[in-house]
Amino acid sequence: DVKVTQSSRYLVKRTGEKVFLECVQDMDHENMFWYRQDPGLGLRLIYFSYDVKMKEKGDIPEGYSVSREKKERFSLILESASTNQTSMYLCASSLPRGHSNQPQHFGDGTRLSIL
Amino acid sequence: AQKITQTQPGMFVQEKEAVTLDCTYDTSDQSYGLFWYKQPSSGEMIFLIYQGSYDEQNATEGRYSLNFQKARKSANLVISASQLGDSAMYFCAMREGRVTGGGNKLTFGTGTQLKVEL
Numbered sequence: 001d002v003k004v005t006q007s008s009r010y011l012v013k014r015t016g017e018k019v020f021l022e023c024v025q026d027m028d029h030e031n032m033f034w035y036r037q038d039p040g041l042g043l044r045l046i047y048f049s050y051d052v053k054m055k056e057k058g059d060i061p062e063g064y065s066v067s068r069e070k071k072e073r074f075s076l077i078l079e080s081a082s083t084n085q086t087s088m089y090l091c092a093s094s095l096p097r098g099h100s101n102q103p104q105h106f107g108d109g110t111r112l113s114i115l
Numbered sequence: 116a117q118k119i120t121q122t123q124p125g126m127f128v129q130e131k132e133a134v135t136l137d138c139t140y141d142t143s144d145q146s147y148g149l150f151w152y153k154q155p156s157s158g159e160m161i162f163l164i165y166q167g168s169y170d171e172q173n174a175t176e177g178r179y180s181l182n183f184q185k186a187r188k189s190a191n192l193v194i195s196a197s198q199l200g201d202s203a204m205y206f207c208a209m210r211e212g213r214v215t216g217g218g219n220k221l222t223f224g225t226g227t228q229l230k231v232e233l
Contacts, residue, residue: 058220
């Protein structure tokens with residue numbers, strides 16, 4: 001069975017901290033994605049990666065960076081956390097283009113609170 | 116730019132009845148795909164159904180069907196025989212058709228909160 005695992009379900013951090021959100025998938029997928037979900041706004045793409053060490057900005061990359069050193073792992077980094085980054089963060093993975101009818105598979109999400 | 120619109124923030128349906136969740140989209144691509152996901156209160160995103168822009172038949176998966184009207188750019192989700200467990204947030208999403216380095220990016224709507232009542 002496919003599995004995307006996010007390291008924490010709930011996380012509380014302080015403003016100014018550097019925050020790491022980790023995501024691991026066991027499906028050997030090339031594509032991995034980070035979204036944030038806010039009420040009334042749906043899911044918005046922060047960054048995605050289509051190969052190891054490759055990344056592209058999504059719609060709202062400001063204040064975030066990512067790292068993909070291994071195929072199975074995709075990390076989201078909040079360089080200096082701010083209260084407006086309090087949100088639900090969702091990681092997903094998928095097969096590459098050429099498999100466009102295949103869905104993205106999501107982790108359970110991390111509810112991040114910045115105090 | 117692509118856009119997905121879900122105009123129903125919340126809906127109620129009685130158990131065992133059918134319900135339609137609306138989704139309209141805007142794209143200039145000829146090739147694209149439409150997905151529906153379910154998100155229960157526990158937070159995980161569950162893939163329900165997919166429709167490709169060139170698919171001639173409307174997609175069906177069990178109690179879920181997709182009413183795809185290409186000319187009207189709508190891709191409504193129909194849930195038949197609603198169950199209490201169908202209470203959740205439902206998201207419509209579109210995959211862009213342009214071949215980019217990543218491909219397979221999804222643009223999501225704002226979601227519809229469905230509540231199934233006895």
